[in-house]
Amino acid sequence: MLAKFRPLMATSPKTKAAPAVAFSTAAERDGYAQYNHTDACQHLRWTSRESYEYMYARPWSRVVDFYATLVHTGAGTAGLAELFGKDQKDHASATNGEEPLTSSEKQMPVKSSKGRGGRWERANFKIVLSYHGGSFDGWQKQPGLNTIQGLVEKHLGQFVDERKAKQLQDRSLPVEGCATVAGRTDKGVTALQQVCSFYTWRKDVQPSDIKDTINEAAPDKINSLVVSEVSREFHPNFSAKWRRYLYIFPLDDDAKSISGDEQSSIMLKNPEYNIASRSFDVAKVDKILRQLEGKMLSYKMFARDTQASRSAGPATECFMFHSRAAVTKLYSADENCKEGMTVMCVELVANRFLRKMVRVLVSTTVREAAAGADEDVLLNLMEATCRRATAPPAPAEGLCLVDVGYEEFNEQRCFIVD
Template identity: 75%
Template sequence: MLARLRPLMATATRGKTAPGVAFSTSVAAAERYDHMHYSHTDACHHLRWTAKESYEYMYARPWSRVADFYAELVRTGAGATGLAILFGKDENDYTCDTNGGNYIVPLEKQTSSKSSNDRGGRWERANFKIVLSYHGGSFDGWQKQPGLNTVQGLVEKHLGKFVDERKAKQLEARSLPIEGYAAVAGRTDKGVTALQQVCSFYTWRKNVKTGDIKETINKAAPEKLRLLHVSEVSREFHPNFAAKWRRYLYIFPLDEDAKSISGEEQSTKILKGLEYNIKPQVFDVDKVDKIIRQLEGKSLSYKMFARDTQASRSVGPPTKCFMFHSRAAVVKLHSADENCEEGMSAVCIELVANRFLRKMVRVLVATTIREAAAGAEEDALLNLMEATCRRATAPPAPPEGLCLVDVGYDDFNRQMCFIVD
């Protein structure tokens, strides 16, 4: 895989480009490659990592420590409460309400004015909202795929116990396993953890109890998958379409050789790089925060920060996302046998948006760290929005650091964020 991550090629400028980014190609390169290459031409272009260098820097971290931290949160069923403690917040503000108080959806409230008891079709079915926590390293992602151990596959297999008789006969007639269907708020990739993922399941059976669903799912994969809360909701509730925002947290570990630097030390490092053409191997966390903050409160097209998307979804409104919150801070990760002082330092990047594109968070994290290390201006990410080739951004950061914290169905409240001023 590393062999395919070739350094970016510097060529002549062509066409309209974003500030600090020049797009070009040579005849020889065009004959050899199907894609175009970017050459950054701002003042710090010689300090910016190539795709291969960025990939190697991102993966040369103690990711097992982050994976163990997430695994402990899933095992204990702490949900967002565990992260609240990490940032010194009051855990009571982030506790999962077992009575469903934190998961009331506007769609559920409007049913009081009109009854659907006498309506047929889908209105006769029982719809359940399920809040799950699972460890990304134990599964091959959310989406069900043949021959792979996925969260959706495991959940739907055990939900088959609650499928109504009519659907069970239809599945048997087609020689298919008797399984339920779980719609989800957002699919996660292999290696990505979720602390409060939301999905839904419906059935026409009238005797299904929420406690039975919880007990069955929690037996599926102990310590790897945990059902935090389940409740019967409105027939109109859909975990994806009803969601108003999603929150992700990325934890980037800093080992002894990769401590953050700032101020005069950062300037000295850049000057040495100018003289000896040595690319930096450290970055200023404050600079990461300033760069990522520029996305806050803006509706932008993130097509340059997406990966593996269909061509039809690479332009226009489908690529636009509104970023409610984007911050970075340093924390101490510690295991059960460590105290906060002995824990490992890590950079946390918290992002809240109405939607996210495929691998968008991981590319944003990798690109932000790359730009901070090179000493780029604070508007570096905004400039890259107008690029015309995704190779202008960095390869995705490792999935082990990414966590889907929760999904919101009420209006966004900044006070519920972990990193605030």
């Protein structure tokens, strides 16, 4: 399945050289350098502006509605399993006969803290949440914004112990709980099984009380799937062994049936071809992404909103367990829209992700697949020194945090497998 793109410039000779950085007078005056590729696909790549315009011109409303339905029903990963024709039973297990929960989300045992005073006497609760990204301004609490963390902590305030409540009141602060999360999500990003934790000195708080309170915060927009008491040693971020993201990218149903490899080959061999590829092959996207699997790599070129000087070394290294792409049909709950929309799904599982890393990986891989670049193009881009070598982030509306794992990664639980 292919996706259309706008025509670009003429092709360059089929020679392969190392990437370079070119300076113009205006660029030097503005204090930055524009990154230029110097391989055979140099003039076949979309510019940053063209990539941005095309990405945001997709029919994202269908994807947003699909995610909203999953959150409203509390289906979790079982709802995505149906999208790929998987057995929902393999991606969900019943808890109290109602909540869907993957094996990685099962309650961690409460270790005994007998003989250990201080913070070990506090009750620690693990909360599995689903929320609709389009209804909030991201996870992290910020003044004047409607965030998931701000809403959750506000409603957790009724479970705060008296000592902490008095401390907050003495400082003229609202009485709120403190929610620690497995990973912050940006504005527009949906989560199906996000994990956070909350602790309190009170002994009368029950998991069901916390669950009911959160569900009353914003019905249909945020859903507390499971709340369980866990060991004080549990930390939703540091205890996690992997995170799984899914990106749904709408495709053009009327795209031509020529593959990215074939079309790029034609253009490189024929100088009279003065337009770049207007389509990409999802199979090529899959081949490029597979090159990342099983490797510990630095993804600083794919990170955004971080200082380049502080994005070096282990802090930018991630181990990619699983990275695949596939085509499927996205069906709407609207009875007037019975035909499914063809979409490309990108599934990524890693021990950690950098800010906007998934969205930049998706947009860059699509750009390179359309240009007919080699399968190791992402590995080569990691050696660049300028983040303009990668494409602008894809829209947040297509991204979903599927779940967080606290057990060893099992590839058979993934949606896109051989």
